[in-house]
Amino acid sequence: MFKYLTEFFSFTRKELNGLLVFCMLLLIVLLVPLAASWFRSQETYDFSRFKKEIAEFRASEIKRSGHNYHKDYEDVEALAKAPVYFRFNPNQLPEADWQKLGLSKKQIRVIKNYEAKGGKFWKKEDLKRIYSIDALMYSKLEPYINIPEEYHAYGRVTEEGGGARKYFKNIAVVVDLNSADSATLQTVRGIGPVLASRIVRYRDRLGGFCRKEQLREVYGIDSVRYSSLEGQIIVNSGPVRKxxxxxxxxxxxxxxxxxxxxxxxxxxxxxxxxxxxxxxxxxxxxxxxxxxxxxxxxxxxxx
The missing domain is CATH 1.10.150.280 (AF1531-like domain)
Known part of the structure; x- marks a missing residue:
């Protein structure tokens, strides 16, 4: 047993020489970085300019956050808490007047989009249908809403030559879906120019309406809008194309x-x-x- 261990751990002269050379190379590799750092001069860094820039940046940040954000936010809050109320007609009211009443830009944008699609405010309660106007804001605005009499009872306002305004009181207007053109359809409360054009196009594709319930198939007319239109429309099935x-x-x-x-x-x-x-x-x-x-x-x- 001892003989085998001796043979396993014994080295020849050639192997001993190789091992010695390997150890010398390993020692050189370890000593070279230490020697390089010993002879190399220590670098120094000047942080004064960098510290100065940091101080200037912090000073400007404090100034900007203190003035542009906090002060402006306080101004907006103060404006929102103290709106200027006056009697107004919500139909085509300028944006500047809405802002005086305390509405935000987002709320005004929703109202203008509603009007662009043919929407009108026929009575005070119609303003509550604007989803961006909550109950609290409506309660503040309601005493000042002044809708002219011409808008009531399904009234319509049109422009005549020379800029004169003529008012029509279409009380209990009833329109035949199959014979009405786009202009006639707009006399129905709740139908604007865009929706009137859609109804006419769909009627042409269909060949005419057989039932007024088919109006719900027109894009943009859901169950809520249809319920408001139902009492103002009739269907004469005579002109239906077969x-x-x-x-x-x-x-x-x-x-x-x-x-x-x-x-x-x-x-x-x-x-x-x-x-x-x-x-x-x-x-x-x-x-x-x-x-x-x-x-x-x-x-x-x-x-």
Whole structure:
């Protein structure tokens, strides 16, 4: 056993020489950085200029934060706490007057967007519909709101030649959706120029309204707005344009709002394969036409 250990830990002369050279190289590597740092002169740094710049920056920051932010914030708060109230008509009121009443720029922007879409304030309570006006602010403004009599009872104001203003009192106005043009539709309270144009375009695509409930299919008319319009509209189904699915081409029905591209193509292909339709029951044989679609298109079909 001892013999094997001796042979394992013993070195030849050549191996001892190599080990000695390795140790010398290792010692040199360790001593070189120490020697370099010993002979190299110590560098010195001057931080006085840097400290001066820091002091100037801190002084300017204190000045800016103390004046531009805190003081301006206090001015805004003071202005918000002490608005200047006066009697006003909220319709087309200049932004400067809204600011005097204590409204922020965001609140004024919401009001102006509402007016740009054809919105008007017919009575005091209409101002509460602006989501940026909370109940507290409305309670402060309400005593000063002064809407002219011409705006009441669905009143409309139009411009005449020479800048003169003429007022119309369209009391209990009722408009036929199928015969009214864009200007006539705007006499309905709650319908502005943009919405009137959408109604006319949708009516042209549809071929006319069969039920006034179809007005909810126009983009921008939700259940709340429809409830406010319902009592002011009627539908005369006489002018409704009919579709003959036995003769209509794809181009003639491609703009129809109730049918998708696949459904239109299926109607044409089924007619080519099985011949003319005898009635709406034949359309029930087309798998992609469900009962809801057939109910909607039934008033517009002839065979």
């Amino acid at each position: 579709l003959n699915f036995n003769t209509a081409t794809f181009d003639e029905i491609k703009g129809y709002p109730y049918l998708s591209y696949k459904q239109m193509n299926a109607i044409i292909q089924y007619r080519k394969q099985h011949g003319p339709y005898s009635g709406i029951n034949d359309l029930k044989k087309i798998a992609i036409l469900n009962e809801e679609i057939l109910r909607k298109i039934a008033p517009y079909l002839i065979f």
